Amino acid sequence: MKIAMIVSMKYGPTKFLHRDVEALLDKNNLIKIFTLLQNKGLYNPTERWRVIPVSRTRVIFSQIPVFLKKRAVYLKLLREAFQLNAVKNFLIAVSFYKQIKDDEIIYAYFGDHKLFTGYFCKMLTGVPLVVSIRAYELYRNPNNAMFVKALAQCDRIVTITNHNKKRLMEHFGAQEDKIEIVRQIIELDKFKPIPKIKILIVGFFAEKKGHEVLFKAIKILQRDDIELWVVGDINRSIVQIDGRKLAEQIGIADRVAFFGEQSGNALRALYRECDIFCLPSRPDRYGDHEGFPNVIAEAMASGKPVVSTFHAGIPEAVDDFLVEENNAHQLAKALETACNSAKLRQEIGEKNRRRAETLFSAQNNDALQEILKKHARSIV
Structure with a gap:
């Protein structure tokens, strides 16, 4: 499966992001990791990761070709972006267009700017969108209006608890049949009661x-x-x-x-x-x-x-x-x-x-x- 993951590595990949990417790679998926921010941290990408950071040059020079190719959609989404205070996410999504358009799924890792960027990528390419919701997005989301808009266009919403599912439905209007509970994975071979x-x-x-x-x-x-x-x-x-x-x-x-x-x-x-x-x-x-x-x-x-x-x-x-x-x-x-x-x-x-x-x-x-x-x- 060709997966376009949209992530942030502001402090390096989180432990659970690192685990999830490695587990997906172990299943022979072809993953491109589009990162909005990237720094080193406790966990870092391995040699298997294909990481594509945001490039200011690509953001600038990708706009005209995509506009000429998808003029009506481009203008419609740009208006939306201005109305929802998400222009930066739109411009970044345009810069990812060429590399995502042939993928099979877009996977936004967290329901903040990663999801917002993923939403615009989906609307530009038609590639299905899945988002993974942890917790903070449900309480301190940087853009609630954009969050609600993007959730409505997700093909699936993955979250880790029934509590989150209930909050997604009651506070953000998410459809119950779109939400699936997938709990985080733990390396059970490493975390087990072994006397030492x-x-x-x-x-x-x-x-x-x-x-x-x-x-x-x-x-x-x-x-x-x-x-x-x-x-x-x-x-x-x-x-x-x-x-x-x-x-x-x-x-x-x-x-x-x-x-x-x-x-x-x-x-x-x-x-x-x-x-x-x-x-x-x-x-x-x-x-x-x-x-x-x-x-x-x-x-x-x-x-x-x-x-x-x-x-x-x-x-x-x-x-x-x-x-x-x-x-x-x-x-x-x-x-x-x-x-x-x-x-x-x-x-x-x-x-x-x-x-x-x-x-x-x-x-x-x-x-x-x-x-x-x-x-x-x-x-x-």
């Missing part, structure tokens, strides 16, 4: 934090029941790394969730919900070392088992799962031991909590206060 062992690393993307060693260890493990949670981002470290790119290069991107920088309640929630905390610290290429990473103390206080390295002051507080620096195989073995026993994780986590209460309590500040007081000079 969550390994958490917290720290800015610097070489000494050991992200590369951990990523390689995850690769070595080759376990589908492990998910790596990465908190942190690029920082002004002397030796930065690109964590996301590194995960792609090592081949574990499908097992990693990047949370960016987090603090406060969000960070505490991640500590609570993870099963294992791992920070394989190491010297960077210039010899910079950790002191004692605060995130290890936070993980211990959260009652989590900690997997780390014989690095700097870390062995002074952690002694259950320590491996050599820069040794991904040893790290993988330690992680596997922790992953294989929930009972062991609980026992070590409880021990770490008790140790944190001893080593990292607020009483440490009392000791600091006494040191400062003892060595402060007297001011008369």
